[in-house]
Amino acid sequence: MRGERAINALRYEAEMYTGPLRKLQGRVVPIFYGFFTGIVQGVDIGCIVLEWCPKNDWVTFGKPDENELFLRMEAIRLLHLAGVEHGGLYERCDSLRMWEGRHFLHAPDGTMRIVSFQHARVHHCSGGLHEHEDIEASLDGKCRELCYAEVHWRRAAMGGLEGTPWRPY
Numbered sequence: 001m002r003g004e005r006a007i008n009a010l011r012y013e014a015e016m017y018t019g020p021l022r023k024l025q026g027r028v029v030p031i032f033y034g035f036f037t038g039i040v041q042g043v044d045i046g047c048i049v050l051e052w053c054p055k056n057d058w059v060t061f062g063k064p065d066e067n068e069l070f071l072r073m074e075a076i077r078l079l080h081l082a083g084v085e086h087g088g089l090y091e092r093c094d095s096l097r098m099w100e101g102r103h104f105l106h107a108p109d110g111t112m113r114i115v116s117f118q119h120a121r122v123h124h125c126s127g128g129l130h131e132h133e134d135i136e137a138s139l140d141g142k143c144r145e146l147c148y149a150e151v152h153w154r155r156a157a158m159g160g161l162e163g164t165p166w167r168p169y
Contacts, residue, residue, distance in 0.1 A: 007037060007046035009118040014048055016117040020084050026051065028078045030105070030113045053105040053113055064101065066156035071112040072104050073149040077128070079114060080146050085123035086114060090148035 001010050014035035017025065025031045030051035037046040064072070072089075079086060089103055105113040128146035 001047065002043050002045045004044060007044055010035060010046045010048055013117045013120075016084070016120050017048075020082060020122055021117065024078065024082055027111065028075050028082075028114060029117075030107075030115060050115065051107070051113070053107050055106065064152075064156075066153070068104075069149075069153040069156045071106075073153040075104070075112040075114050076146055076149045080123065080125040080143060083122055083124065084117075085121055085125070085143070085145055086117065087119035087121060087145070088116065089114075089145055090152065 001007060014032070017029065017032035021029050021032075030053060033049040033051075035046065035048050037044065039045070076086070076089065086103065090100055103114055103116050105115060107113050123143075125143045125146060126141060128143055128150045
């Protein structure tokens, strides 16, 4: 990343990895190896080095299936139990968008990793949907990020994923 604004966003993300996300490294978020800055040809640059998670091309994978949505939901649930809201995982509960996949990586062991915490915040989670609550239930008083993940997975588990719009862009 280059420029002061982008570097500050990376610095914030690095602080999340070394702070509230520290105990989730290698399980829910990638292992964090460091945050580095420098100047190249007069331009301020910065980068974060994370655990390598190969074979993650969210553009060509297409619409996520039930198992993918379950892994995402479980990772989000653990993230929220640790007191962190990502802030950019799902835009809507009535459709899936291709770019939402950029925040989810498959680790070599098959587990899910969540990345890109520039907009994350410490969060006291108010919880998601109750076990038998309908996916059309009101989200008032509930954690929207967790509920959206649950709605997407439940819809897939009930065979309704085909009816969920897939928005490539």
